[in-house]
Amino acid sequence: MSTETTELMVRQQRLESDGVLSLVLEHPDGSELPAWTPGAHIDVVLPSGTVRQYSLCSDPTEKTQYRIAVLNDPNSRGGSREIHETVRTGSLLPYRGPRNHFELQPAQNYLLIAGGIGITPILAMARQIAQGDAGLTLIYGGRTRASMAFLDELAVLGGTVEIVPQDEYGYPDLEGAMAAAPAGTAVYCCGPEPLIRAVEQLCERLLGADAMHFERFGAPAAPTPGAGKAESEDSGSNGGLAEFEVELKRSNCTLKVPADRTLLDVVRDVNPSILFSCEEGFCGSCETKVLAGIPDHHDTILSKADREKNETMMLCVGRSKTPLLVLDA
Incomplete structure (x- = not known):
């Protein structure tokens, strides 16, 4: 998963059906883009600064372009309307990715x-x-x-x-x-x-x-128990902490995360450019590498196996099972 944000150019737009617009995206100089596998998304930063996630629906063998498709949903939070109404061929859109938590597993x-x-x-x-x-x-x-x-x-x-x-x-x-x-x-x-x-x-x-x-492309029907809270049933002997510390390696600082603030809020105090979107643990925009410590996961993205690896976490709903959490942020 690439964590860097760079720009893509909208090379082509096409109306695929009533209300669904596809965009072919390329690097401005036509160079190859990071490889991806079916099920992958990219995070797209819209002209307003809004961050949204879109599945790649092109062919992974097409090395120089991505394709996404966006439904103009009147009940959305505004991202789809912005793409339909303001993004045009030639527009430059910052993006991050691809990332994939929906990967095809081998089967007959x-x-x-x-x-x-x-x-x-x-x-x-x-x-x-x-x-x-x-x-x-x-x-x-x-x-x-x-x-x-x-x-x-x-x-x-x-x-x-x-x-x-x-x-x-x-x-x-x-x-x-x-x-x-x-x-x-x-x-x-x-x-x-x-x-x-x-x-x-x-x-x-x-x-x-x-x-x-x-x-999912929306929040689950019922909120995850304990999401974003300081206490969790599966926090273990060091879990359930009302307050913990987070060390941000790239920002070169250590911060306290109180019980009444999310980890994302605290991290954004020193790194306001970090990407986020749903703030409910289902989109993955705020996924961050864990360098040390044991995160307390509450997202609906990571599989059980991914959680046990403790290699990444979602800052918007995750907390810590250990007194100190070290992040690549």
């Missing part, structure tokens, strides 16, 4: 489920799977066919692709798809929270919880 068979703009990471995954020997079933639901992006690209993928506009067919038969899936199928889902919850429940019952992989 895959069931990919996308809802709405959740097709963006799923498209890149489907393209890679279709080029190999694993079985592929992709289910893509949306409000109307006109609102569903990349249908032309999906049509030539291979495998089994089910396009399910709600106004034509109702909701996808998720239970039937999982019941028919072979043992060992890996399930990847991206979309609205109700879709993710439904897939989680069905997957746990029919294929096992370990088969499920998902990515």
Whole structure:
């Protein structure tokens, strides 16, 4: 994961469906961009300074460009509207990344489920799977066919692709798809929270919880218990600290983090340029390397294995299980 912020130029814009605009992004001098794998995001800094995360939906073999797609959602926090209304071909956008917490794991068979703009990471995954020997079933639901992006690209993928506009067919038969899936199928889902919850429940019952992989583009339905608080049930013998210290190596300082402030707030006092967005632990913008100490994770991004490694943490909701936490910030 690259932590440096550099600029990309908008080389091309295209309306992929009603309300979905794709942007092809390149380095201003046309040089190669950092490599990525399906499921990866980049953090984009918009002209207003707002930071948003967008899945890469191009082909990783295209070394000099990234493609993202943005839904103009009237219920969003404003980032999508800004891209649709103010960003133009030739615009320069600072970015960081790519980073990937939604990586494809090896499997003999895959069931990919996308809802709405959740097709963006799923498209890149489907393209890679279709080029190999694993079985592929992709289910893509949306409000109307006109609102569903990349249908032309999906049509030539291979495998089994089910396009399910709600106004034509109702909701996808998720239970039937999982019941028919072979043992060992890996399930990847991206979309609205109700879709993710439904897939989680069905997957746990029919294929096992370990088969499920998902990515949210909004806050989970219920807040993570203890998120951003000083105490945690799993804090261990040194955890539950009302106050701890954080050493910021690059900023060359050590700060106290009181119980009534988030780690992100304290770090921004000395490093106001650090990227952040959701402040709820689901976007990953404030992900930071941990150099020493044991973080108390409360995000909904890192897997159990990633948390046990303690290599990175999300500053907006994370705290510390040890009296001192050392960060690369």
